[in-house]
Amino acid sequence: MSELTLFLIRMAFLAILWIFVLSAISVIRSDMFGARVPETARNGAPAPARKGKAAKASRKPRRGAPTHLLVVEGENPGTRAELADAPLLIGRGSDAAIKLDDDYVSTRHARIAASGDEWFVEDLGSTNGTYVGPVRITQPTTIGLGVQVRVGKTILELRK
Amino acid sequence: MSQTGTLMGFVHRRRRGAELFLLVLALAVGIGAYAAVGLGVEGAVPADIIGYGGWLTGLIVAAHITVRIVAPYADPVLLPLVAALNGLGLAVLRRLDLTYESLGDPHTFARQQLTWMTLGVVLFIVTLVLLRDHRVLQRFTYTAGLLGIALLILPFLPLVGREINGARIWINVAGFSFQPGEVAKVMLVIAFAGYLVLHRDALALAGRRVVFVDLPRGRDLGPILAMFGVSMMILVLQNDLGSSLLFFGLFLAMLYVATERAGWLVVGGLLFGAGALAAYTFVGNVQNRFNFWLHPMDYYDASPGSYQLVEALFGQGWGGLIGRGFGNGFPERVPFAYSDFILSTIGEELGLTAIMAVILCYGLIVERALRIALISRDGFGKLMAVGLGTIIALQVFVVIGGVTGLIPLTGLTTPFLSYGGSSLVANWVVVALLLRISDQARRPTPRLDPVDDAGEDSETTQVVKLR
Numbered sequence A: 001m002s003e004l005t006l007f008l009i010r011m012a013f014l015a016i017l018w019i020f021v022l023s024a025i026s027v028i029r030s031d032m033f034g035a036r037v038p039e040t041a042r043n044g045a046p047a048p049a050r051k052g053k054a055a056k057a058s059r060k061p062r063r064g065a066p067t068h069l070l071v072v073e074g075e076n077p078g079t080r081a082e083l084a085d086a087p088l089l090i091g092r093g094s095d096a097a098i099k100l101d102d103d104y105v106s107t108r109h110a111r112i113a114a115s116g117d118e119w120f121v122e123d124l125g126s127t128n129g130t131y132v133g134p135v136r137i138t139q140p141t142t143i144g145l146g147v148q149v150r151v152g153k154t155i156l157e158l159r160k
Numbered sequence B: 001m002s003q004t005g006t007l008m009g010f011v012h013r014r015r016r017g018a019e020l021f022l023l024v025l026a027l028a029v030g031i032g033a034y035a036a037v038g039l040g041v042e043g044a045v046p047a048d049i050i051g052y053g054g055w056l057t058g059l060i061v062a063a064h065i066t067v068r069i070v071a072p073y074a075d076p077v078l079l080p081l082v083a084a085l086n087g088l089g090l091a092v093l094r095r096l097d098l099t100y101e102s103l104g105d106p107h108t109f110a111r112q113q114l115t116w117m118t119l120g121v122v123l124f125i126v127t128l129v130l131l132r133d134h135r136v137l138q139r140f141t142y143t144a145g146l147l148g149i150a151l152l153i154l155p156f157l158p159l160v161g162r163e164i165n166g167a168r169i170w171i172n173v174a175g176f177s178f179q180p181g182e183v184a185k186v187m188l189v190i191a192f193a194g195y196l197v198l199h200r201d202a203l204a205l206a207g208r209r210v211v212f213v214d215l216p217r218g219r220d221l222g223p224i225l226a227m228f229g230v231s232m233m234i235l236v237l238q239n240d241l242g243s244s245l246l247f248f249g250l251f252l253a254m255l256y257v258a259t260e261r262a263g264w265l266v267v268g269g270l271l272f273g274a275g276a277l278a279a280y281t282f283v284g285n286v287q288n289r290f291n292f293w294l295h296p297m298d299y300y301d302a303s304p305g306s307y308q309l310v311e312a313l314f315g316q317g318w319g320g321l322i323g324r325g326f327g328n329g330f331p332e333r334v335p336f337a338y339s340d341f342i343l344s345t346i347g348e349e350l351g352l353t354a355i356m357a358v359i360l361c362y363g364l365i366v367e368r369a370l371r372i373a374l375i376s377r378d379g380f381g382k383l384m385a386v387g388l389g390t391i392i393a394l395q396v397f398v399v400i401g402g403v404t405g406l407i408p409l410t411g412l413t414t415p416f417l418s419y420g421g422s423s424l425v426a427n428w429v430v431v432a433l434l435l436r437i438s439d440q441a442r443r444p445t446p447r448l449d450p451v452d453d454a455g456e457d458s459e460t461t462q463v464v465k466l467r
Helices: A003-033 A047-058 B002-008 B016-042 B049-070 B078-102 B109-130 B134-156 B180-205 B218-238 B241-259 B262-282 B284-294 B307-319 B342-375 B379-403 B421-442 B456-466
Strands: A068-073 A080-082 A088-091 A110-115 A118-123 A130-132 A141-143 A149-151 A154-159 B161-164 B167-173 B176-178 B208-210 B213-215
Touching: A003 B016, A003 B078, A003 B342, A118 A130, B016 B049, B016 B078, B049 B078, B049 B109, B078 B109, B078 B342, B078 B421, B109 B421, B134 B161, B134 B167, B134 B180, B134 B218, B134 B379, B134 B421, B167 B180, B167 B218, B176 B421, B180 B218, B180 B241, B180 B379, B180 B421, B218 B241, B218 B262, B241 B262, B241 B284, B241 B379, B262 B284, B307 B342, B307 B379, B342 B379, B342 B421, B379 B421
Parallel strands: none
Antiparallel strands: A068 A080, A068 A154, A088 A110, A110 A118, A118 A141, A130 A149, A149 A154, B161 B167, B167 B176, B208 B213
16 A cells, blocks of 8 residues: 555544544534523523513412421421422522521521422432421422422421 | 622523534544544454444443533533544554554454543433532542542552552452542542642631742641642552652642642642652652663663653654654554553654644643633532543643653653553543533523512412412
């Protein structure tokens, strides 16, 4: 095989190698900037607010739908938050909708939010975890009326 | 809040199409390299290119389909990068096989490596299918730690342990030799991540401040001293500088990430400095390595000498910017060109251009691992991703640094490139774990916004209530 052919083969291979590397970089680039951002981030106002604000005002609590979140056991029993203000933040921090004085609760412990007609509780990476019934949740979990959600030593429930 | 807020509005796409596109390119790199080896060394496209290419394609497609099914949101770049490096490594091994054969010392490194790669991909698939949530691993924190230490000790046991090339890091089971240390490092990452996620508050908050640096409390030094002890044990007993550096560096990096305190780096750096000094003074091997690094040419003819390193440097210099082309270099002059020194073969035959591409691939793998750690929602996943990324980063730095003469040479495998079954299989599992964490991290949470769609749904709500 002639010198020139070998040279061309080598060049072609190096070209393929670099095309691969540059394509990988371009995929990473598009992954960084090209992710589909829902209306939420684009307008600065979160989508629930944009879409939901008008709806929220007119929304009447349906029969049987929970209206508030209540602390049933723990340091601050009786504390409640209206679900109309969802998403609700639960934690020890001052920005929490339900502020708990429980040492076992993280500053931003969990979040209660709606998706359609269902209510979800989502753990926000708390230290001691969020439990629905006896189970420590690892992803947003549906909760219904009267289902006990435990954060730290506190138990919360959705109530009508 | 602001950080989570912005990240929550940020929906990751699945990007499986992009992954497929990159995988096709990665296969072009792997199979193209194999063809180029045949053309360069034998003057013809290898006869088994269809079978070889088909096998490689089958493995990659199987991995891709698994990712599509069980981890649809996983990072799209990791798998192609790994596939390209592995393919390139196979081709270079094939090239060395051909040379050794012509010298009357036949080896089948490429064939064996392909077998190991098959096993690696199978374990990759098994890991992804069985492990649906990486947080399950947190339950096995101490089990993993114990297993990791046990695996490190295994080579010393009389029946199974074996010493090859002066390093006692092998075990021999049923005719196969295996480096348990490669598996141990994955186990230790799980153990460190689980331990640090629980104890980081104590490690991060307590302490006193000395000249701009927060130094940790004496009583919190326990784990770092224990890990230092383990690293030193590896160094002294196994005579394996690379692994010792890898384990201690891994622990230090994870400790730093978990606590955000530079004080740990100072303590760790001092410990490492002291350990390195002690090793330099008492272990003759380490002293030699330093001398070879500082004055490679002086020890060319000595025994033990720097022959290997000098030949590798000659090779890379002879390769220049674009290399000599496959078949036109003399990689056989470098002992162990198929394992630790595979990069010098690449440097000689494909030149600096290819070495830069390879290093960039490793850089991208590490970047992706750190990116996964950034977007992961749970602390355990974050630490695990950092740890897995650190393993690859440290290994690559130590090996490539050693081969190019940047730092004293220590024996470690180049991930995915070098010949070595244990390392290859373990690294495929590492990639599977990274993909699993990234799938969890990039998967959008259920849309948690109040959408008012009263209608037939209200019926179901009532049923729930009545029950």
